[in-house]
Amino acid sequence: MENIDTPKKAPKSIIIIFGAGGDLTKRKLIPALYHLMQQGLLSKHTNVVGVDRLDSDNETYRNHLSEEIDCFIDKEFFSRDLWDQLISKAHFMQGDFRDPETYKNLKNFLTDIDNKTDTPDNYLFYCATPPSFFGEIAAQLCAAGLSTESDDYWRRLIVEKPFGRDLETARELNKALHQSFQEHQIYRIDHYLGKETVQNIMAYRFGNGTIEPIWNHRYIDHIQITVAESLGVEGRANYYETAGAMRDMIANHLLALMSVIAMEPPNSFNDADAIRDEQTKVLKAIEKFTPEQVLSCAVRGQYGGANLDNGESILGYREEERVAPESGTETFVALKLMIDSWRWSGVPFFIRTGKRMPGRYTEVVIQYKYAPSMMFHKSMDKINHLEPNRLIIRIQPDEGISMQFNAKKPGTIQELSTVDMDFSYSEHFGNAPSTGYETLIYDCLCGDATLFKRADNIEASWAIVQPILDVWQALPARTFPNYKANSWGPDEADTLLKRDGQEDRQWHQIK
Ligand code: BG6
Numbered sequence: 001m002e003n004i005d006t007p008k009k010a011p012k013s014i015i016i017i018f019g020a021g022g023d024l025t026k027r028k029l030i031p032a033l034y035h036l037m038q039q040g041l042l043s044k045h046t047n048v049v050g051v052d053r054l055d056s057d058n059e060t061y062r063n064h065l066s067e068e069i070d071c072f073i074d075k076e077f078f079s080r081d082l083w084d085q086l087i088s089k090a091h092f093m094q095g096d097f098r099d100p101e102t103y104k105n106l107k108n109f110l111t112d113i114d115n116k117t118d119t120p121d122n123y124l125f126y127c128a129t130p131p132s133f134f135g136e137i138a139a140q141l142c143a144a145g146l147s148t149e150s151d152d153y154w155r156r157l158i159v160e161k162p163f164g165r166d167l168e169t170a171r172e173l174n175k176a177l178h179q180s181f182q183e184h185q186i187y188r189i190d191h192y193l194g195k196e197t198v199q200n201i202m203a204y205r206f207g208n209g210t211i212e213p214i215w216n217h218r219y220i221d222h223i224q225i226t227v228a229e230s231l232g233v234e235g236r237a238n239y240y241e242t243a244g245a246m247r248d249m250i251a252n253h254l255l256a257l258m259s260v261i262a263m264e265p266p267n268s269f270n271d272a273d274a275i276r277d278e279q280t281k282v283l284k285a286i287e288k289f290t291p292e293q294v295l296s297c298a299v300r301g302q303y304g305g306a307n308l309d310n311g312e313s314i315l316g317y318r319e320e321e322r323v324a325p326e327s328g329t330e331t332f333v334a335l336k337l338m339i340d341s342w343r344w345s346g347v348p349f350f351i352r353t354g355k356r357m358p359g360r361y362t363e364v365v366i367q368y369k370y371a372p373s374m375m376f377h378k379s380m381d382k383i384n385h386l387e388p389n390r391l392i393i394r395i396q397p398d399e400g401i402s403m404q405f406n407a408k409k410p411g412t413i414q415e416l417s418t419v420d421m422d423f424s425y426s427e428h429f430g431n432a433p434s435t436g437y438e439t440l441i442y443d444c445l446c447g448d449a450t451l452f453k454r455a456d457n458i459e460a461s462w463a464i465v466q467p468i469l470d471v472w473q474a475l476p477a478r479t480f481p482n483y484k485a486n487s488w489g490p491d492e493a494d495t496l497l498k499r500d501g502q503e504d505r506q507w508h509q510i511k
Pocket residue numbers: 161191229248436
């Protein structure tokens with residue numbers, strides 16, 4: 001996340017995508033490369049090599065990438081010439097990821113492109129594959145001599161999530177990767193960290209003099225993080241049945257968001273490790289649940305079917321294709337987390353995520369403590385209570401930040417009303433084309449690991465969710481399905497906020 005006034009072009013390199021025939025490549029990665037090229041951030045010597053088991057060749061592969069491209073690149077930003085330029089640099093190599101021959105062939109394939117295009121042996125290997133291949137691909141690349149760097153060229157490996165399925169498997173995977181690549185060569189993606197609005201949280205907190213002084217337990221009552229999705233599992237049931245919302249969203253995206261919200265200012269913003277150290281410290285300071293706390297501070301849910309007012313009916317999770325009829329997989333999680341630190345002493349973080357919620361919204365709400373309201377007690381009789389100030393950071397959609405505060409209603413009586421002061425990204429900066437992967441790919445090509453997860457960060461995240469996974473596994477949910485599709489989750493998620501006599505606390509109503 002280096003601050004660059006005139007962004008420089010990423011160095012000449014070859015991007016090798018394992019899993020070239022998959023959805024991620026077609027929907028996100030190739031369109032992201034197109035956007036980078038359009039912004040002048042990609043060297044024209046960048047080549048892409050797709051590796052997959054499919055029986056294909058360059059021409060068929062290029063056609064495959066070009067099909068439906070208008071669904072993945074906004075018409076307004078699409079230029080046929082530019083697309084043709086990019087696609088002419090895409091090559092296909094058939095190969096089985098488990099076969100050592102694939103990597104021998106790959107080595108020759110890459111040398112051939114290097115010779116023809118004068119690229120200096122910089123290789124970015126992108127594992128867009130099921131996670132069971134991550135360790136294998138790394139080991140095979142190493143065995144073929146493709147992971148070794150020199151002073152003249154670099155070798156980097158991007159791995160997608162899920163990174164392990166619990167603390168033990170995450171540790172094993174880290175160990176396996178470290179046998180083939182050094183930590184500085186490994187870029188673990190959490191695409192939430194690539195979102196502009198998430199990166200802006202740091203800019204907002206540390207680039208403004210008025211925010212940090214009140215960003216602590218003296219002024220903040222509690223913090224809410226919501227990642228709500230309106231979609232269900234969309235044909236990914238095979239994966240989702242083995243994951244659930246805790247592994248799919250909490251163990252990575254929500255904890256990543258929480259670490260950005262709660263981190264201390266780093267010593268430097270130009271040092272990836274200084275920033276990642278602070279984020280990891282937050283994760284390590286999150287109090288681990290005892291089995292009793294799992295029962296009181298963690299809520300799980302699964303959606304059932306619903307008939308909507310507009311006549312549409314939505315299937316329940318258990319009725320979706322490839323989902324077990326008695327499935328115990330959670331599609332909703334809400335947690336109350338505490339951070340054991342000076343800054344956050346006594347401030348609960350309520351985090352929740354769910355599928356089939358009434359909309360797709362990701363937002364962070366900082367709820368400040370109530371003002372001492374004596375001077376308004378007359379008006380309070382009228383309006384019953386004074387609303388607390390809330391800072392609302394809208395991560396998506398309608399990206400922006402708003403501050404809710406109380407203002408006097410015009411008139412002779414002293415009556416207050418809650419109003420919003422609003423900043424909207426698109427109104428201020430206009431719309432920029434993005435799949436969410438542009439910054440991540442660009443940063444990796446430039447060797448900036450700030451927005452990628454380090455091994456210790458991944459393990460610290462799993463250490464938080466592990467005690468909850470253990471209790472949930474030992475005590476399967478008996479009340480599933482326990483919320484209706486198109487609702488905000490089970491009732492227990494509301495009571496979670498109100499515990500310990502905090503009757504006034506409620507989830508922020510997203511409009
Ligand atoms: C992915 C999860 O990591 O994030 C999906 O596997 C989820 O289940 C997705 O839908 C949400 O990402 P976004 O960027 O659409 O909020």
